[in-house]
Amino acid sequence: MKYDRYDHKGLESKWQDRWEEEGVFHASNSSEKPKYYALIEFPYPSGQGLHVGHPRPYTALDIVSRKRRMQGYNVLYPIGWDAFGLPTENYAIKNHVHPADVTKKNVARFKQQIRSLGISFDWSREINTTDPEYYKWTQWIFLQLFKHGLAYKKEMAVNWCTSCKCVLANEEVVDGVCERCGSEVVRKVKSQWMLKITEYAQRLIDDLDLVDYPERVKTQQKNWIGRSTGAEVDFKATTGDVLTIYTTRPDTLYGVTYMVMSPEHPLLETWADRISNMQEVREYQEQAARKSEFERTEVAKEKTGVRLQGVAAVNPVNGKEIPIFISDYVLISYGTGAIMAVPGHDTRDWEFAKKFDLPIIEVVKGGDVTKEAFTDCETGIMVNSGILDGLSVEDAKVRIREYLEEKGIGHSKVNFKLRDWVFSRQRYWGEPIPVVHCEKCGYVPLPEDQLPLTLPNVSSYEPTDNGESPLAHMTDWIRTTCPHCGGPALRETDTMPQWAGSSWYFLRYMDPHNSEALVGKDALAYWNQVDWYNGGMEHTTLHLLYSRFWHKFLYDIGVVPTKEPYAKRTSHGMILGENGEKMSKSRGNVVNPDDIVNEYGADTLRLYEMFIGDFEKSAPWSTNSLRGCRRFIERFWNLQNILVEGDAIRPELETSFHKTIRKVGEDIETLKFNTAIAALMALINEVADKGSITKGELKIFTLLLSLFAPHVCEEVWQNLGMEGLACQQSWPEYDEAKCQESTVEIVVQVNGKVRARLQVAADISKEAAISAAHADERIAAETAGKTIVKEIYVPGKLVNLVVR
């Protein structure tokens, strides 16, 4: 029978419907098979629809999932919608529609688009963070955090996005501007719900040892958490108060020539009467407060500050009186909000000392502190340092610590850069925080049986300029009674950040319809943890860190059995526009996946996105290269027209087939999808050269390719007259022995330069190989009259003759 040209139209939706009807991708919660849980970051259903970048990770883990199923695993590969969030809310405001309606529409569009890609998601477990049956459990987790003292309300300076009119977490501020909209972020003092992620800082570092993440992800998380070891040291002020500082270099205490306090330091108020230039101090404080986060942290700018008149401090190790300054280069949020300044060995202190003409003392030999701060001094020897003189820096650190402890003026201290997580948002489209405020009882959690606390139906979602949530206008909803004393109380009007729903969603997939618990014990016992999680690098210090924190908390209260949520994490690179720039409407380089699926088919799109290059790196889109993948599928399809009977692999192709099975299988496990596809292309070229293909060969090829291009492979499988679906077959096995060629080409080098190639038996001995090399005419000519110094044989690869 002669097959017509390959045409993806109709063929792809036909098989998508078949898979769905037969429920072949549904995971079972009661299976004898070993389990495998593959996870992609669930999408935010934006109004723009699917981006051509979405299918890259989806296809990658689809390939893994399909392979695992064929290898006999019960695979959970779910999807859902991370649907709370600002763009939807902003769109709703602009167009006077309800965010829930916008979400519904966007989800429908996304779902249709993703379905057209033939990803083997288990759609029966679809979840949506905006569904009250889902966010009921997000709220439940918040209540547990509250009950365990990990959620608290605090008056503090927060990042305020002037455009979103909303508070941002530290992780959401990038280069001093809002991560989402790029608008200016200013500091604003507000009462905020906070989560004590800092309590987990050490464990979030330590437990990275338990997981298989890319090294760069681990490093980035560690840097973000920012652990440092040092000491807190008490300096006496001339007022009699103690001014405590944090330093990582207590060994340089003898080099301290002044101190600096943050302009927000509370002791300044205490000292107001004693400071004779308090007017100047207040002016500086105001100036600092007015500055945006960006201005304040700009490195290049010159140091500013004010010296306190009438108050000084005493260096505890040598009794010298030293001046105290305030300067905005010292942050109130880190350490103790005050530092000892060692201008000889710290660049910032050095600049400041030069500007204010303060003494600079060298305490570690090796640099020239009159020219610049000598900071790279960990291997130096102490000088001008009293009891530390002559010690190495390393020994001095130990000695000074003992001394501080003895004298009771200091102790070792570990500090983290990580700040607590600012958890409230002054917006409508988020999970309501299930807490009421009672004048008598304070903040009271809602009883669990009152969950979910659903969003009220408001007519206006406009964010307010005064920093209140739009919910604050809903007087009917706000006024409630205190669950504790029954008196009048007010509901919390802030909502949770978008990161809340995504911090635990992978657990819900295990048991998405459970109304009694966020996930049932049996389901948890079976699925345990995510085996392979792929997502973007941009979430390393956001979602990935937040969800690890929540998971550890759930572990602590006995809800989940594992310390870590994800056993293995990988990351994909971005797909750029054809011009090598990031895809965006304004650059006019956006490729719409719908167009590609229509014109070339989902199989071509999938194959191309896997072939495009190194999975972990960014790669520019290339329509030409996409066409090459389409041609490959056509060549595969046309194999049907040169089909001959025979269940076996022909002997001359046996090695190639077995090697390809091995390579495709191995490459998938290491994310090398591009070379797996290259191997399939090479094999098809080899087979096509023979002018025919046996049924047995085509069966194997079809199953190998079916991970990448599942639709066309189902069709070919059916055309071959095979029972059942291709995706339900066993993964082809290879025979290691049959991967070995009987003869191999080895190269013969003379002094490292290739001079000849020989066909030899694969198992040739070293002696035989070397004598074969010598027997070659060219080699004989090259080596004639020269002394053989060394003969090297690398089995199956080469002979190298070193001559002189």
Add this chain to the structure above:
RNA sequence: GCCGCUGUGGUGGAAUGGCAGACACUGUGGACUUAAAAUCCACUGGUAGCGAUACCGUACCGGUUCGAGUCCGGUCAGCGGCACCA
């Protein structure tokens, strides 16, 4: 400034310390066609040569090694992250 990653043809990219450029794309030539598209075949890093072949070539400089794209030291460039964090 600090941390991490990456530098390979015209392009995307391959190469457990062992033949650099697999597999594709592009381009050139040819076959088929009235013609074009599609398809198929050949060539496609540079220089020299009719040619077999030779020499050069993995950002740059140096080192280790029989042998380096790969390992080590230094330099330069690009990307990502962090950043007055004491």
